[in-house]
Amino acid sequence: MDAEATGLTFRDATDADVDALVALIESAYRGDASRAGWTTEADILQGQRTDPEGVLQVIKSPRSRLLTVEQGGRIVACCQLEHRGEHVYFGMFAVSPGQQGAGLGKAVMAEAERYSRDTWGAGEMHMTVISVRDDLIAWYERRGYRRTGEMSPFPYGDERFGVPQRADLQFELLVKPLV
Helix, strand or coil: CCCHHCEEEEEEEEEHHHHHHHHHHHHHHHHHEEEECCCCCCCCEEEECCCCHHHHHHCCCCCEEEEEEEEEEEEEEEEEEEEEEEEEEEEEECCCCCCCCHHHHHHHHHHHHHHHHHCCCCCCEEEEEECHHHHHHHHHHHHCCCCEEEECCCCCCHHCEEEECCCCCCEEEEEECCC
């Protein structure tokens, strides 16, 4: 998906985008609206995925960039890029449910990887994915990410990250070289 051919605009998020970004992220992962796409977490997590404070914190951080993607004047995707020395952490990735499966996610990842390599000189992209999300992990693997087996605990009891519907949630680190 060529950004120019599809009318995509990539830019940094601003304070004025917070409400639209929270709505996008929530729609991509939680509740019935998320079921229109394939990235839903509605069966494993309920409650919120993020909140205005969390989004604003990423926007304001000097080490982060919240890449915002517009099409036709509407925000349709986003991702967080956090510069961590030799690597960049990729998170808060959301694509509007109605546009999932059409190549938009691939275009966002390609731009995120290009920016991280060319602007920050990062050698790797890191991300964490809930380890039971087999379809999502497979999608990342097709894009060159590899499972590390390195796990970190899910923040059970902290409803800022959702209300787990299972007792076996944990995050797995995925890594991709950017060279």
